[in-house]
Amino acid sequence: MEYVASLAFAKEQDQKDPLSRFREQFYFPQRNGKDSIYLCGNSLGLQPKNVKAAIDQELADWQQCAVEGYWGAKNPWLYYQQYCSKPLTSIMGASQQELTVMNTLTVNLHFMMLSFYRPTKQRFKVLMESGAFPSDQYAVETQVKFHGFEPKDAIIEVSPRPGEQLIRTEDILDIINRESDSLALVLFGGINYYTGQFFDLPAITAAAHKAGAYAGFDLAHVAGNIPVSLHDWNVDFAVWCSYKYLNGGPGAVGGAFVHERYAGNRGFLRLGGWWGNEESVRFKMEKGFVPKDTAEGWQHSTAQVFNMVSLKASLELFESAGIKALREKSIGMTNYLEFLLSQIKGINFEIITPNNCNERGAQLSLLFKDKGKEIHQRMTDAGIIVDWREPGVIRVSPAPMYNSYQDVFHFYEIIANIASNA
The missing domain is CATH 3.90.1150.10 (Aspartate Aminotransferase, domain 1)
Known part of the structure; x- marks a missing residue:
């Protein structure tokens, strides 16, 4: 044009x-x-x-139904996270089995790292971009310390070349290849918040897997901005917030993707919580965590209805557009x-x-x-x-x-x- x-x-x-x-x-x-x-x-x-009417609906159901709103509200609260995960399937390129909405971005990142960052004496390093958003830096730094390693030894940062502002894909792939024996996790922001650079997620994922490492991404600046194909790109996990391009409101609920090969594996390590437990036995109130065989198996607490309602309303517009x-x-x-x-x-x-x-x-x-x-x-x-x-x-x-x-x-x-x- x-x-x-x-x-x-x-x-x-x-x-x-x-x-x-x-x-x-x-x-x-x-x-x-x-x-x-x-x-x-x-x-x-x-x-x-449309957010005000959506919130008013939940307030009315809380008023009229009280606890029975979990199954008797217009939008039964027992399944509220699914009202958001379903429209996210086309945005994130994933099945509903692989998606959930819960918590906030950095909380979800910590939970995902507890599942996907399991370092050994030989394979313990994390690769990320230099100048990543501070919350990602803090999460990785403290996770590394949690596992008994020093950040200076365990964290590798990829930087732009001297005189350049952007990180070259070939430099990322070269470091992954060079560190293949010691690399446990590759964790990048999908888009660097400062420069706006969108990284080559499929190439990074493929290189990480070839090196024997997991590949995860913080998609805070990607979700609702650029359509992605997380399942087809074979990404292991991703997290994002919903208050930017998804218009979920300040501090709105975050989202998470877990590839079906892990989401469907009840034996894959994760921290347990009541809302992540298999629904058919959840209300038996028994010992023994049996996770749902979906990404919802990483959920912990009851769906945050009033922190999800604005996102639900916004996603109706995304489905239409x-x-x-x-x-x-x-x-x-x-x-x-x-x-x-x-x-x-x-x-x-x-x-x-x-x-x-x-x-x-x-x-x-x-x-x-x-x-x-x-x-x-x-x-x-x-x-x-x-x-x-x-x-x-x-x-x-x-x-x-x-x-x-x-x-x-x-x-x-x-x-x-x-x-x-x-």
């Missing part, structure tokens, strides 16, 4: 957009008496308008944003996200050489909501479910005006 830096072009693209109707299904924060230019869905998604259509629009908007940013002169910044749209999601990371914080504040004052990440990046993320080409163009207008007055 040949892009044009004009409002007329942006309006034309929005008129052609079959997903434009979903914009009206969300609330936008107000700035200066009008909708903000919200390009921060990679940090927290907007509130879908379709993740493939959302991805197609996302690529179009991000490519347009990249084109517009290339027109700007007078501000010293570079886009450090891959320019190949297949190696990124709905985010461009702008690295400012100077005055980045000042520019971010000026954007905020002008009604733009994007986020700042130390030491120098403004992350801009047009979410295809509710953002428009006009949002992208107006962002460009504002930053161009800042540049002209820099």
Whole structure:
């Protein structure tokens, strides 16, 4: 497509957009008496308008049914996690047997590592990307210590080459091959939160397995952003949050994938809990943990109804829109944003996200050489909501479910005006 830096072009693209109707299904924060230019869905998604009615329904059922809501509510609470896992199958590329929603992201990561990181004296190392999100770094560091190893000995980090911002796939694969005798786990973020780089999950998984290691991923910035095929790619496990692109609300329930070869294996090691126990014997209240033969066998506590209801409501919109259509629009908007940013002169910044749209999601990371914080504040004052990440990046993320080409163009207008007055 040949892009044009004009409002007329942006309006034309929005008129052609079959997903434009979903914009009206969300609330936008107000700035200066009008909708903000919200390009921060990679940090927290907007509130879908159907959430209030969904919460009201559960409140009414709690009021009318009390404990009988577990089987007598409109959406019986006994099975609430399944109302979210079913629509996630197409988004994550997995069967419902392999998916569950529970806890929060880092809690799920710890539980998965207790199953999949079982180091020995020879095979004890974990490979991850340098600059991973801090919670991943903390989880790996403390898991390594928990098993009696020193992080400096057990954790290997892959870094960009000198003078580069992105990690090369061949460097990841080379290290996996080189450390094949000592590697226990490869754990990467699917998308690096800072640069926006989408890693080659199938290649990393295949290399890890060839080396005799497990492959797991933190998909916080992938879920609802880029369609993936976790089952077909043979990924061992994955975890994610739902408050970013999935619009599940602040602190919303997390999700987990466990490949069917482990999910269906009742003997595969995991920590047990009541809600992970086989349903047919759960209420016999007997000793002896018998896990469900699905990913739900990793659940511990009763489904968090009021922490799942907003995600359930949002996923109804995803089912209607379709993740493939959302991805197609996302690529179009991000490519347009990249084109517009290339027109700007007078501000010293570079886009450090891959320019190949297949190696990124709905985010461009702008690295400012100077005055980045000042520019971010000026954007905020002008009604733009994007986020700042130390030491120098403004992350801009047009979410295809509710953002428009006009949002992208107006962002460009504002930053161009800042540049002209820099």
